[in-house]
Amino acid sequence: xxxxxxxxxxxxxxxxxxxxxxxxxxxxxxxxxxxxxxxxxxxxxxxxxxxxxxxxxxxxxxxxxxxxxxxxxxxxxxxxxxxxxxxxxxxxxxxxxxxxxxxxxxxxxxxxxxxxxxxxxxxxxxxxxxxxxxxxxxxxxxxxxxxxxxxxxxxxxxxxxxxxxxxxxxxxxxxxxxxxxxxxxxxxxxxxxxxxxxxxxxxxxxxxxxxxxxxxxxxxxxxxxxxxxxxxxxxxxxxxxxxxxxxxxxxxxxxxxxxxxxxxxxxxxxxxxxxxxxxxxxxxxxxxxxxxxxxxxxxxxxxxxxxxxxxxxxxxxxxxxxxxxxxxxxxxxxxxxxxxxxxxxxxxxxxxxxxxxxxxxxxxxxxxxxxxxxxxxxxxxxxxxxxxxxxxxxxxxxxxxxxxxxxxxxxxxxxxxxxxxxxxxxxxxxxxxxxxxxxxxxxxxxxxxxxxxxxxxxxxxxxxxxxxxxxxxxxxxxxxxxxxxxxxxxxxxxxxxxxxxxxxxxxxxxxxxxxxxxxxxxxxxxxxxxxxxxxxxxxxxxxxxxxxxxxxxxxxxxxxxxxxxxxxxxxxxxxxxxxxxxxxxxxxxxxxxx
Amino acid sequence: xxxxxxxxxxxxxxxxxxxxxxxxxxxxxxxxxxxxxxxxxxxxxxxxxxxxxxxxxxxxxxxxxxxxxxxxxxxxxxxxxxxxxxxxxxxxxxxxxxxxxxxxxxxxxxxxxxxxxxxxxxxxxxxxxxxxxxxxxxxxxxxxxxxxxxxxxxxxxxxxxxxxxxxxxxxxxxxxxxxxxxxxxxxxxxxxxxxxxxxxxxxxxxxxxxxxxxxxxxxxxxxxxxxxxxxxxxxxxxxxxxxxxxxxxx
Numbered sequence: 092x093x094x095x096x097x098x099x100x101x102x103x104x105x106x107x108x109x110x111x112x113x114x115x116x117x118x119x120x121x122x123x124x125x126x127x128x129x130x131x132x133x134x135x136x137x138x139x140x141x142x143x144x145x146x147x148x149x150x151x152x153x154x155x156x157x158x159x160x161x162x163x164x165x166x167x168x169x170x171x172x173x174x175x176x177x178x179x180x181x182x183x184x185x186x187x188x189x190x191x192x193x194x195x196x197x198x199x200x201x202x203x204x205x206x207x208x209x210x211x212x213x214x215x216x217x218x219x220x221x222x223x224x225x226x227x228x229x230x231x232x233x234x235x236x237x238x239x240x241x242x243x244x245x246x247x248x249x250x251x252x253x254x255x256x257x258x259x260x261x262x263x264x265x266x267x268x269x270x271x272x273x274x275x276x277x278x279x280x281x282x283x284x285x286x287x288x289x290x291x292x293x294x295x296x297x298x299x300x301x302x303x304x305x306x307x308x309x310x311x312x313x314x315x316x317x318x319x320x321x322x323x324x325x326x327x328x329x330x331x332x333x334x335x336x337x338x339x340x341x342x343x344x345x346x347x348x349x350x351x352x353x354x355x356x357x358x359x360x361x362x363x364x365x366x367x368x369x370x371x372x373x374x375x376x377x378x379x380x381x382x383x384x385x386x387x388x389x390x391x392x393x394x395x396x397x398x399x400x401x402x403x404x405x406x407x408x409x410x411x412x413x414x415x416x417x418x419x420x421x422x423x424x425x426x427x428x429x430x431x432x433x434x435x436x437x438x439x440x441x442x443x444x445x446x447x448x449x450x451x452x453x454x455x456x457x458x459x460x461x462x463x464x465x466x467x468x469x470x471x472x473x474x475x476x477x478x479x480x481x482x483x484x485x486x487x488x489x490x491x492x493x494x495x496x497x498x499x500x501x502x503x504x505x506x507x508x509x510x511x512x513x514x515x516x517x518x519x520x521x522x523x524x525x526x527x528x529x530x531x532x533x534x535x536x537x538x539x540x541x542x543x544x545x546x547x548x549x550x551x552x553x554x555x556x557x558x559x560x561x562x563x564x565x566x567x568x569x570x571x572x573x574x575x576x577x578x579x580x581x582x583x584x585x586x587x588x589x590x591x592x593x594x595x596x597x598x599x600x601x602x603x604x605x606x607x608x609x610x611x612x613x614x615x616x617x618x619x620x621x622x623x624x625x626x627x628x629x630x631x632x633x634x635x636x637x638x639x640x641x642x643x644x645x646x647x648x649x650x651x652x653x654x655x656x657x658x659x660x661x662x663x664x665x666x667x668x669x670x671x672x673x674x675x676x677x678x679x680x681x682x683x684x685x
Numbered sequence: 686x687x688x689x690x691x692x693x694x695x696x697x698x699x700x701x702x703x704x705x706x707x708x709x710x711x712x713x714x715x716x717x718x719x720x721x722x723x724x725x726x727x728x729x730x731x732x733x734x735x736x737x738x739x740x741x742x743x744x745x746x747x748x749x750x751x752x753x754x755x756x757x758x759x760x761x762x763x764x765x766x767x768x769x770x771x772x773x774x775x776x777x778x779x780x781x782x783x784x785x786x787x788x789x790x791x792x793x794x795x796x797x798x799x800x801x802x803x804x805x806x807x808x809x810x811x812x813x814x815x816x817x818x819x820x821x822x823x824x825x826x827x828x829x830x831x832x833x834x835x836x837x838x839x840x841x842x843x844x845x846x847x848x849x850x851x852x853x854x855x856x857x858x859x860x861x862x863x864x865x866x867x868x869x870x871x872x873x874x875x876x877x878x879x880x881x882x883x884x885x886x887x888x889x890x891x892x893x894x895x896x897x898x899x900x901x902x903x904x905x906x907x908x909x910x911x912x913x914x915x916x917x918x919x920x921x922x923x924x925x926x927x928x929x930x931x932x933x934x935x
Contacts, residue, residue, distance in 0.1 A: 142930045145909040148888040153789055162798040167809070179796045180811045260710060291920045333911035342911075455920050459906050460913040499887035499906045511856070512762040512879055513849065517903070521768050524904040525923075605812035 093395040096378045099123045101387055101398035104371045104415065108657065109664045111349035111644040112250075114357055114365075115323070116618045116668035117402075120676060123362045125398060126406075127369040127388055130159075130189030134350050139340025142242040147457035156196040156680060158186040158408075163552035165410060167605050169564040170541065171427060173637035179548050182606035184613055185338070186408040190367055191350040192610060193408060194657075198337040198463025199313035199346045201253045201664070202654035204245045205474035205487075206237035206276050208535070209648055214475060215485060223483060225568055226254050228538040229430075229437055231649035234621040234630040237276055240662045243669070245279050246619020246635075248311075251325045251347035252319040254464070255282035255311030272308035274470040287316045287330065290418035292528040296492035297467040298585035305469040310491060311658075312464025313347035323356035334496025338465035342487040346463060363621045369396070372554060374403050374419040374640060383421075385638050389554065401679070404670070405617075405642045406619040410445065412646040413438075413544050413557040413616035421637050422617075422627045425543050427562070433627040433635075435544035438561065439651040442486070442569050443532030444577045444596040449506045451527045457525050461496030463560030466620040468493075472579050474535075484571040488534035490580045499524070506591035530584065532576035533610070536651035539566050564603050573597040612656050616646035621683075629683040631670040632663065638681045643667050742778070746785035746818070753841035754825045755781060759882045760849045770899040777885025780894030784881065785818055804871075815869060817877060824866075828855065831865040851905045896932030898935035903926040908935070925933030 100122035103110045110126050117124050133156075138144070141441065149155050158164075166175035187193035198228065207214040212231040215224055224230065248255075257278050258264065258271035264269065270286050286309035289297065300307040314330040321327070330345035344351050358364045368391035375397065377385045385399035405412045416422055416434050425436035450456070468491035470476055475487060497503070505519040547560035577596040584592055620626025623635035632647055634640040643664040646658045652659065674682055755778045763772035779795040784790055795811065805812040815823070820840070832851060840848060854861065859871025861900045866874075883892030887901065889909065895901065901908050908927035916923060927935040 118723075141911065142909045142932075145911045145930060146889050146891070148884060148892055155796065159794075160796045161793055174802075176805055176809050176812055177796045177798070177803055178810060180794075182810050244693060250792075288917045292916055329914070331912045331914040332917045333913065335911055425801065455922050457916065457919075457923050459912075459923075460917050499900060499904060500884050503904065512852070512882075514764055514766045514768070517768045517771075521903050525905065549800070602806075602808050604808040606808065652912060684780070 095397045095399065098385070098399040098401075099125045100124075100400065101402040101404060102127065102398050103404040103406050105129075105192060105405070105407035105411065106349065106365060107187060107406065107408065108194040108315040108349055108661055110192070110404070111194070111353040111357070112661060112664045113404045113406055113643065113668055114363055115353050118357065118360050118363045118664070120672045121362070124401070125364045125366060127371055127386065127398070128190050128365065128367045130367065131338070132367040133189045133191060133195065134354070135340060135342065135344055139342045141342040142447060144340055144342050145333070145335050147309070147500050150335070151501050154181055154185070156187060156338065156340070157181055158188045158191065158675055161556065165207035165559045166547040166550050167560055167561045167563065167603075169562075169602050171193070171562060172595060175547055175549075175560045175562070178605055178638040179331065179683045180606075183604065183609050184611040185608070186410075186611060190354070191381060194349045194409060195340055196338050196495070197346075197657065199272055200217075200464045200493065200655040200657075201248065201255075201313040201347070202250055202651055202658045203276065203554050203661045204237065204654060205274070205384065207475050209233040209237055209680075210650050218475065224477075227566075228485060228568065229538045230435070230485065231538075231618065231620055231625060234626070235663075235666065240666055241279055243662040243665040244658065246322075246665055247658065249283050250321050250323065250352055251313040251661070252283055252286040252315050252321055252352065253289050253311055253313050253347070254316040256286045256309050257281050272468075272470055273306050274473065274476050275308075276676070279370060282311065284316045284319055285660060287312050287314060287462060287683060289467055290330075290332075290456070290460055290465065290492070292494045293465070293467040293492045295456075295528055295587050296453075296583060299583045300467070300469050301387045302586045303582045304470045307467050307469050307581070308416075310464060310466040310468050310493060312462065312463040313657075314464040315345045321352055323353060325352045325355045327351060330462050332462050332496075333457045334459050334461045335494070336461060336495050357398050366390075370554070371415065372418070372556065374405070374415060376420065376423060380420065381637055383637055396508070398677065398685075401639060403640045405640065406644065409613045409644055409646040410559050410561075410616060412642050412644055414425070414546070414667050416617055416642070417559070418556060419635055421640060424545060427541055427543050430540060433625065436614050436627070437618050437649050438542050438563060439538040439614045439648070441489070441610040441612045441651055442536045442573055442592075442597075443609050444532040444534065444573050444580065446530050446577070446580055446584045446595070447504055447593040448528045448530070448584045448587050448608050449591040449593075450524055450589050450624055452522070454526050456494070458494060458497040458502070458527060459525070461494040463493075463495040466491050466493035469583075471567050472576060482571070482575055484568045484575065485537055486535040486568070486572050486574070488532040488576045489530045490530060490576065490583065492528060493529045493607040494529070496503070504529070504593070507593050526586065528589070531581060532573075532580050533653065533655070534572055534576055535653040536614070537566075537568060539652040549555050564616050565597060569603065570597050570599055572673060582655070612645065612649045612651060614645045614656065617642045617646040618649040619647040620649065623685045626629035629681070631682045632667040633675070633682050635685055639679060641667055641671065720764065733757040742776075742782070744778070747821070750829065750839065751821065751825045752778070752782075753834055753839070754829060757841035757848060758852065758878060759885065761845060761852055762782040762879055762882045763886050769903050772882050772886045774896070775886045775899050776894050776896040777882050779914050780885030780888065781881045783893045785821070790817040813873060817881075820869055820874055820877050823869040824878070827862070827866045827869060827871075827874070831862050836863070860924070890933060892932060898929060898933065902935045
């Protein structure tokens with residue numbers, strides 16, 4: 092028998108960025124809020140304490156901060172004709188675990204969004220015609236515009252303490268010759284902090300990109316370029332480029348995280364409670380199945396607990412949100428054969444390509460130096476900043492050098508043809524570790540009819556519940572775009588005049604490799620939109636079918652972005668919270684009539 | 686060297702034992718080792734008399750035969766050569782043995798619920814039921830058995846050219862290894878051995894490998910310094926030697 096707790100106004104599942112933002116917003120509105128985080132309590136101190144956190148084996152290699160797949164993972168198959176197998180060791184993606192979630196171990200690249208990507212289908216149809224979009228490509232509009240979201244992007248950057256250079260502020264050009272991005276949409280204010288310093292590798296990229304006619308700019312970074320205090324009174328120290336960023340707790344209080352930027356403020360309010368080690372099994376619905384009554388979870392001692400609440404926020408990682416909806420019977424599951432149903436639909440990812448350039452010993456890139464969000468990028472081939480007409484694919488890609496810090500166990504790389512061991516490996520590793528530049532084309536990824544999420548019929552988690560199943564593979568459009576981006580980025584690499592180049596791009600017929608890291612930017616499955624037949628949540632991230640359940644996160648993206656998703660995730664969460672505060676609480680019910 | 690260091694017997698021991706490693710390496714390889722000579726000497730010379738606690742590491746998981754294999758194999762995967770000390774000198778065998786007592790080695794960090802499909806294509810990731818402890822036990826026995834089939838000698842007893850040849854064949858999938866590897870695929874064994882050897886060469890010394898920070902020194906990784914505010918923009922060689930989590934300096 093479950094122990095039943097005292098009812099609260101709102102219960103939040105997961106305490107990463109979306110959970111923390113919602114907790115702050117809803118407590119500001121006077122609600123009594125409980126956040127349930129399935130992992131342990133963790134914070135800058137003691138978990139990110141120097142020097143114990145400067146430990147590559149424990150963090151990057153043994154994956155200390157990532158999802159504990161011994162208890163729960165996902166299964167993966169390439170098509171409906173295959174049998175899905177469990178992702179037994181994390182590889183392609185690295186979701187977080189514990190307080191802060193992936194927001195504690197992320198890198199900190201903090202973009203907004205290219206406005207056309209919010210209305211992807213409409214934009215492509217308008218510019219290229221309906222037939223340009225492949226038949227099985229299921230891209231959609233988000234149902235919200237950049238102009239509507241701008242104040243929320245702006246506020247999120249102030250909360251995160253983001254470093255960067257504006258191109259225009261309220262229509263005034265301010266960023267020319269200073270590292271601004273000429274393709275960036277207009278902003279209502281400057282970045283809270285100026286751009287970070289650029290590593291030597293980023294300087295090389297900047298020069299080479301300009302030499303071949305592209306327009307380099309400084310990456311917007313949620314790593315601080317100076318001391319900062321955010322609107323919540325949370326303090327950050329300047330990033331010192333320690334090189335232990337992605338995969339680590341920032342010991343310098345320089346990388347924005349829910350733990351550094353939001354939790355200190357929540358600790359001060361009596362109407363907030365954070366319960367770590369609380370694993371939510373399902374959202375409970377009333378007999379009509381149209382209203383949630385709370386959630387059921389397993390606590391640290393293994394007891395089943397029921398937490399009643401008027402409002403339920405699913406703030407877990409993208410695919411956990413989708414799985415919780417499926418396990419709870421919220422929304423109609425997607426069927427790839429009929430194309431009907433919405434939960435699990437439009438699962439999309441990232442379409443990465445990487446080029447590594449190797450140099451002589453007079454080029455000191457010192458790859459142990461780094462910050463996760465810093466670097467130099469070009470947007471000449473991102474979004475729809477170039478004419479896609481002659482190329483026959485949908486989607487774009489920013490390209491950049493983002494030297495986040497490479498460490499010796501997992502972060503060394505040698506020119507193609509170098510043996511993996513022995514004296515030749517040793518010599519090459521000694522010759523090249525501090526003399527190489529890695530650049531990425533961080534491609535947008537589109538959604539397709541056959542790429543989706545559902546519950547696995549075979550494998551179960553530690554609590555006996557079905558694992559989530561990914562049916563996913565690269566499509567022709569993805570390979571075409573990837574090859575195009577490799578060619579364009581290759582020009583930058585060649586202009587650097589390196590001794591050797593390694594290209595890691597996608598080949599025709601290549602299948603999704605579950606073991607090779609790409610990004611943790613997984614999207615969709617509980618997508619937002621304007622029509623309950625084709626989306627799981629409305630434009631305010633409210634479930635169409637169960638009005639007191641809101642689902643923020645990249646699960647709401649109808650397709651993947653060229654940029655990193657966290658900036659849009661944060662802005663959409665603030666947007667959703669505003670709707671809850673100003674509309675929903677006054678009159679609980681659907682905010683959009685179906 | 687601070688006074689605090691001098692008062693810390695453990696640190697004192699570490700410093701002394703680390704000092705000995707390059708000397709042994711130079712003697713055993715017969716090479717002057719430009720990297721070794723370039724390494725700044727510790728402030729204090731090592732004492733003539735070694736403390737009693739400096740006796741060789743005793744493995745707690747591996748048997749004597751397995752221990753001989755591990756020591757021989759890591760010395761070929763990352764050999765001592767003109768670049769400097771190798772994985773043996775860095776203490777990779779001790780590192781690997783110590784890892785065998787962690788949750789990692791018993792597969793406790795992985796999703797290990799069946800059914801298993803060990804023949805799944807590589808892009809499906811790890812699909813074996815085997816965990817590192819078992820892979821070492823089975824893989825070493827298989828390699829030694831295969832090695833003995835050639836000339837009666839276990840792997841550790843072969844000359845280095847033969848050892849390299851056997852390792853290359855394992856790396857390639859061991860097509861000719863026949864029934865010796867019925868219990869464990871040669872590639873899975875080789876990949877694990879190589880991965881753990883590199884970990885033992887490059888990890889923080891706190892884990893038992895990378896003694897004297899020889900791996901870091903070879904490639905120019907400064908370890909736990911983790912503060913490059915003044916170096917981020919420069920095209921210059923970083924001048925300071927590595928430090929470890931425990932505060933040792935290379």
